[in-house]
Amino acid sequence: MDPACFSESIYNLIPSDWKEPPQPPRYTSVFKTAVKDDMQKFKTAMKTMGPAKVELPSPKEFLKKHSKEKPLPPKKKFDRNEPKKPPVPLRTDHPVMGIQSEKNFINTNAADVIMGVAKKPKPIYIDKRTGDKHDLETSGLVPKYISKKGLKKNWEEVHKEFQSLSVFIDSVPKKIRKQKLEQEMKQLEHDISVIEKHKIIYIANK
16 A cells, blocks of 8 residues: 555544645855845945935026126227338339249159159050041040030130139230130039029030
């Protein structure tokens, strides 16, 4: 017979009071005291939560107008007796003569040529074995004057040259040069306006 089984008895039918078994003792780390001492040693009061009670500002210290603006620097007193800039040289003053430059222009020009960037050759094409050369820009490519950007760039160059003219136009060559530049700018402005008005432009073959 299995010893775990109870023997048949009438007394076993009577329910008995169930008693809860005692719990094992709670685990406690042996380093608890040392860790607690270290936390108390390096702990900072109100580190993340702030002070326990915030002091309210006094009603007398209310925000006033222009109180947060930066103050201006102290005003300086204007003195009329301060030294002024040197005067403009008179018409009768003559520059100092006889000054010679120690610059070696031969070596400077040679260095500029050696260090300078070589010019790009003009684009050409050859259509025969004999080596007949023709200009590539006029060989069927889009002419430069049709490009709107090219026209504007040309206008800027002419305008810059026009601005560099002398103020006093007191000679015939200067007047002719001025009139020529004005005519070129007007023609370029007219061409730009025509191209901007029409999206598609047809060019008839001559």
